[in-house]
Amino acid sequence: MMMEMEVVHSGQQDVDLIDILWNQDIDLGARREVFDYNHRQKENELQRQRELEEEKRMDLLREREKAVLAQLQLDDETGEYIPCPAPSAPLQSAVTSLEVTQNVNFTEENGDAMSFDECLQLLAETFPVEETENISVSSSNKIMSSPDLPPLPAASLSPGPLPPPQRMSPDLEQAWMELLSLPELQQCLNMQIEEALDTTTYPLSNTPEVQSPNFTFYPMANVSDGATDSFNVCPAEFVNTFDGPPPHMVPPDNVSQMEAKAPQLDTNIVAEGFCDIFCSNTILEESSGQQGLEENETPMDLYSLSPGEAFDRGKVNLTAEMPDSDSGISSNTSTNSSPHKSVYGDGSFGYSDSDMEEMDHNPGSAESDYSEMFSLNFQPDDHLTAVALSAPMGQPLQSQEKKPKHHQTDPAEDSGHSNSPFTKDKQKKRSDVRLSRDEQRAKALNIPFTVDMIINLPVDDFNEMMSKHQMNEAQLALVRDIRRRGKNKVAAQNCRKRKMENIVGLEGELDSLKEEKERLLNEKSQNTTNLKEMKRQLNTLYLEVFSMLRDEKGNSYSPSNYSLQQSSDGSIFLVPRVKKTFKNEDNRVSSL
């Protein structure tokens, strides 16, 4: 997958590709922190800078590699390679890029190849000597200067013009291995690696395949068949082809330091030391390029990186892990939970829904097997068909223990399927089983519709669908039962939801009413207080007025004998407090 990164050294395009691929990795379950968005942004920024710097130097090389890509696409037409504009053909791209790189490096180094080999031979012959370090350093320096070399002619891609690989003698191989094992050389190479890491871009993956510290032949051993004994490429050249480590990967100063930084590094890299950095090229084709970020890539994960495999697996997991939402409101997302659209014939066994209920709850019946397969193997068709065909419904199944028709437990739930890693959510699992049971029923009767279709199609479409398939009474009854149950389930869920909403609403209303009551009580209390005050003031005023009244003789009226009353027109009358009414002088009589 990430192979593409190695081949193309362009800027934004690659970053976008990386982003896409990262997202894909996330979808594939890669650890989130590894692909943290901010982290990736930082990485992308760093990579952009590096790419800008390198682009100046790598421009010509990039042009050549694009030409190589074009050729690869041509090869695809022959079926040899898969086009790699998208991250869908990692392996072939990796191989090709490696080959190209090898060719390039080989050619670049062609002029000095003999001298290099001579150095190695000299090294092997004189090893171990202090001269080794000088040789290795000079070799590395020379190798590292390869990006500045003139672009490789396109013709060099063909094996013809290439110098024949120079087979390395076992002694030379051993010498080379030991040479690379020298701490001095390692340090030297690490310096080169560090330099390379500053100018390269994309991290590469490494895999457990490369476990041996013997990295002498790692490039060719996996790049080309039968090339394990070839020695066309030196490790430092692969540093150039190495598209760079994850930004978090600290360029190692030496192996020990690298190991000391183990917690920050890819565990495989740490384990293998800088050797594995070189080996990343091998890994590129081994692991389809996981950008070197996925430490614990399992074989499954690796397979999943294959587009087709990833799709298949994703589909399986999607179906297996996605619980069939039973929510009436959000339900029917389980449309695709049906792994099959039955295309069975009109075979029917003439057992009713209730029979199916009984069949459902037979231990080891089709449902339990179905549920298991549905959640794990996802290959229910044959099995279920076999069950349905092999079990004459209504005979052995009905003869078994009959539980109450209503609300029998699902065998899948009783048979320990909760241990399934795909059914962590019990409720979801239950829903899953529920729909699986419907599916199983429908399948057992060879009903050529999915439960989702049966339940959710509009009446007209449903009737039309039914009319297009000739079904017997049992099938029709089952279909209608499924539809009824499904709709009622949704209705019940909606009803419960409404009930809960009503409860919540009533609770809120109750709270508001309590607040209103409290407010009214306070208002009443305030009004009572005000009323008392007003009465008091009125009484005071009343007495004051009374005290000012005088009769003809100048005597004051007693409030106990008289009272003041106001008429509707505003006139004030002094009314004697007498038991019986009598006329006053104005014939206006009032009584108390």
Next chain:
DNA sequence: ACTTAGTGTCATGGT
């Protein structure tokens, strides 16, 4: 062992 929440299902009534 008991309680409780959640869910599926049936029966029933309304639209």
Next chain:
DNA sequence: ACACCATGACACTAA
């Protein structure tokens, strides 16, 4: 009459 919906009631499971 039929389909659909709403809801109470019941059974069951899992927490």
